[in-house]
Structures are given as C-alpha cells and as structure tokens.
Amino acid sequence: MSPVCGLAVAVGPRTTGAPRLTVDLAAVARNTQTLAERASGELMAVVKADGFGHGAVDVARTALAHGATRLGVTSLAEAFALRDAGLVVPVLSWLNPVDADFPAAAVRDVEVAVPSRAHLAAVAAAPGRHRIHLHVDAGMARDGAEPGEWGALCRAARRAEQRGQVEVVGVMGHLGCADDPADGCNARGRTRFAWAVEVARAAGLRPRHRHLAATAATLTDPRAHHTMSRVGAGLVGIDPSGTTALEPAMTLTAPLVQVRRVRAGTAVGYGHVHRTTRATYLGLLPLGYADGLPRVASDRAEVLVRGVRRPLVGRISMDQVVVDLGASGAEAGETVTVFGPGRDGEPTVAEWAAWAGTIEHEVVTGIGARVPRATRAAAHLRSLA
Structure with missing residues (x-):
C-alpha cells in the first residue's frame, strides 16, 4: 500500500495502461454510519452480488467496523465465501432452492430464510x-x-422447533415501493408484515428479529x-428514494489507447450512427459492453478528460468506445474518468443509469471481472483490508 492524500491505496498487481475500478471504502464507512444512525434497531449489511460489485468481503468488513452487526446475502455460496x-x-442467506446444501449451512453457522413448507421440510x-427466518410475501x-400459506408455515415451523430441528429466530419481508415513500403499497406491506408477525406469535413462535426495511x-x-x-445499495452510496446524500464509492477510469485527428463528416463505429x-480529435478507450458499459447509452454518455466533459460517440462496442476529445485533443496514455462520485465534475453512476434508462444498481453490479480492481481505505481501515 502507498499513502495518497491521507488514504491507503491497495493496487494489487501492476496494471499500467489498463482500465481500473477503484472502491473507496472510506465512503462505505461513512454511508454505513449514516444508515446505522437512521435505523431504529440493528443494521444488517447486505453484500450480495459481490457487495453490489464493490467487493463483498471489503464492504462487509468496513460495514461491520462502522455500525453494522450482521451480514446478509442471497445464496449459500455467497455466505460460505x-x-x-x-x-x-x-450471516443470513435468503434465496435458495429446496435442494440447497442446508447441512453445510448448519455446519458453517449460516442462518437461512424459509419461504415455504417445502423449504422448511428440506x-x-x-x-x-x-436458525431460520420465516419469509412472508409482503405484497410483491x-x-x-x-398469506394463504403463512399460517400453515408458522405452525409447521413451531412443530419443527419443538422437535429440535430448527430455531425460528426471525420473520422477514420486503417492501415493493419503498423508493416512493408516498406510495400506498408501502402501508399495505407494513400491514401485512405486522399481521404475519402476529400469526407467528399465535403459533407459539417468538422470533427476536423482525426485518422489513431495505435501504x-x-x-x-x-x-x-x-x-x-x-x-x-446504501452502503455503496445508492439511495433508491433519492432523499439522502450518500457517497458513491466506485470510480471507473481508463487510459486513452489511441488518439487521432479526423475531418468533419467522419463516420464512427459500427453502423456509422455518428458522424463528426x-x-x-477522437480517442479510444479500452472499455465496452463486455466490461459493463451499457450499450444503450451509446451516443449519450460522457466521460471526463482533462477536467472537461467529453461525449462518447458512436456505438459502444464489446471492448472499446470512442470519445470526442474536441479541438484541444489529448495524449494517448492519459487517464479518463468514466464515472465517479462527481466531486471533480466527472459523470456519476446515477447519470450513467439515466443515459441507459436503468437504475444505479445495474450499472455498479455490471462492471465485468476483467476490469482490475483496487480499494482505497482510510488509514484506520487498513487492518480490515
């Protein structure tokens, strides 16, 4: 590691001249603190999909050091990692088929969600x-x-608990419209969840954990x-509700591998959908849709070159994309910021999501494995890296 502006940068193997995805764990730390302050009870850090593309283990360790008390993932494979x-x-895993490796879950002390009597039997x-969390459909x-199966599931779970096979430690659900706090489906979801908890209690269950809210x-x-x-999502700076200024934790950069001067009317890329x-000057970046740049953002997205926004032109290809550098140009080898927190004028993940007609979650989880990763953490987090 080497110190950079009071931070520590773990760069791994040399990747000079290659794209680079940098994750700011200090931002994850501050986001976790904000979320922990807002939460009324415990905070579960959900690190599914490799920590929303930011590195599950790094995000987990950082979150646990700054207010989270437990972890959540979808699959058992993620939990075992x-x-x-x-x-x-x-650690809770909540999305598994009925033939999942539940014996290994017990051995490795992983809690599992149970959404059906078939899962409970398995x-x-x-x-x-x-240790299980009964999962109710709160309206999605x-x-x-x-709801028609919930009572029978609770009663079956109580019988399994009495036989010593399970311990029902939680009841969980998920709201379908929480990104719009005013949507009436949230009230209906809360009502159904409260009903589900009462049904569980009536069946003799005493779950100490009850969780419905996501970010x-x-x-x-x-x-x-x-x-x-x-x-x-909130851990890495994404607020689906758009109400809170969390800190984006991901920055994507790439070098210009080629720069050329062209005339007016020059056709660019597949299909010649763009002409200068x-x-x-046109610059070539070694990133494309195989690396996670959404192809539907072609001819709309921008990047930051020498402190100035420049448009991407033509179609985003599998491995490369062209940026219009303007009359001032740039030199091959210079670093271009594709997206980042936005503090220096670079595009943000939210802007890329808008250009692609999608959500930030899809952008950050879509960056491909061939893009080298690096982490940047505050000094007091070095022991967690």
Missing part, C-alpha cells in the same frame, strides 16, 4: 439445528410465503424498521 474470509458474525430434514408476488425504507420510513434493517460535425 464470507465464512471462508474469516467473518464470524451472523431444512428440518438436514442434520443439525438450523415474488419471494416469500403467500430506502431505512432512510424514509421508521414504521418499517422493526428490530433490524437490511441495507445493501467538425474536425476533431
């Missing part, structure tokens, strides 16, 4: 005593038990907090 990294805090049949027709509801709806909130309107 956290255990392999030496993380010993409670978990109860596996050796060991399993997605994961979780339907948006944690920031905007205290009525959804219960004993724990699950936050993932004046004499200009």
